[in-house]
Amino acid sequence: MASTTVAGRAVPLTRRTRQRAGSAYPYWFYLPAAVVYAVLFLLPTFASFYFSLTRWTLFDQRFIGLENFILFFQEPALVKGLTNTLIYAVVTSGLKVVLGLALAVLLTSNILATGFLRSAVFFPVLVSTIGVGITFTILMHPSRGLINDALGVLGVQGPAWLTDPSMALLSVAFVDVWKGVGLATVIYIAGIVSIPREYLEAARVDGAGPFPVFRHILLPLSWPATATVIVLSLIGGLRSFDLIWAMTRSGPGFTSDVIASVIYKQYQAGFYGLSTAGNVVLFLLVTAVVLPLTWLLNRREVQL
Incomplete structure (x- = not known):
């Protein structure tokens, strides 16, 4: 008779136990999540691929093949948009x-008010992106903004953060970092806390200072x-x-x-099929960048 080991003892498997072990019953619990995933992700994704090959409105559609993609790649602002997207990312x-x-x-070090500081760093993640964009648009106003007023008190001439073509995109990027760095910090805190304490204690016993501990323990193990x-x-x-649209409307200019x-x-101009084709291109771009990068990062992780 077949058996299994429980608490170090061999326990025989009855016929009913074997039937239950091979049953598909537990997999039925995946069904609700699978339905939600299919309805909210898979179906819209495949629908987007189809509608990108059509000229469509809310009540009509006409199949035109790859014409939308050809027109999208002829868009004058596409090269600038692609360059800015890569720089921003x-x-x-x-x-x-x-x-x-x-x-x-x-x-994660021994400092006062750690809990409060962690909450303060994570708080911007919880704030509405549009709210953050509107707030910083006011703060970065070249003549009446609080940031330039503060720089003026220090004797520094504040730049035109959002109206200077050379600074607008980077200004929005800095606001994006301010809003999103809290999530990155929480992920890193979880990674650092999961490092076995024995490694850090052994390093201290060997007389390693903060920088060697960071370089040889925290950095690779996180x-x-x-x-x-x-x-x-x-x-x-x-x-x-x-955030970009709330702060600059893709300006000044383009x-x-x-x-x-x-x-x-x-x-906005009513070219729904063309915009759908653009969404498909963006989806493929993100996939083409993220999948190889994820593979490389995971490969590096295995080698550590």
């Missing part, structure tokens, strides 16, 4: 990694958290739209255009 993800790790190291922050930040940066804002303008 790299800047925001890079700063979130660096600042998130630095804050996590600080907030790599899974780093990989997570990089992937999530890049996905958010490549898809970013709401200097802060990103792919998502190009798509939105096409939708």
Whole structure:
């Protein structure tokens, strides 16, 4: 008779137990989540691929093949939007990694009011993106903004944060980092806390200072958290739209255009099939960037 081991003892498996073990009954509990996932993600995704090949309105559609994609790649603002999207994603993800790790190291050390400081760092994540955009638009006003007023007290001439074509996109990127670094910090805190204390205690016994401990223990062993922050930040940066639109409307001119804002303008103009094709292109771009990067990051993690 077949048996299994429970608490170090061999327990025979009855016929009913074997039938229950091979039953499909537990898998039925996956069904509600699978239905929700299919309805809210899979069906809209496949529908988008289909409608990107049509010229459609709310009541009519006509199949036109790849014409929408051809027109989308002929869009004059596309090259600028693609360049800005990549710059925005790299800047925001890079700063979130660096600042998130630095804050996590600080907030897991022996300092006063750790709980309050963790809450304060995470609080911007909970605030509405549009609310943050409107607030910082006022704060960054070139002549009446609080930020430039504070710089003026220090004798520094504040720049035109959102109206200077060379600074508008980076200004929005810094606000994005301020809002999102709290999530990166929480992920890093979880990664640092999960490191076995024995490693840190052994390093202290060997006389290692803070920098060697950070370089040889915290940095490599928190790599899974780093990989997570990089992937999530890049996905958010490549898809970013709401904060940029709330603060600059892709201006001045088209200097802060990103792919998502190009798509939105096409939708506003009534070119629904063209904007759907743009969404498909954006989906493929994010996939083409994130999947290889995730594979490389996971490969690095296995080697550690």
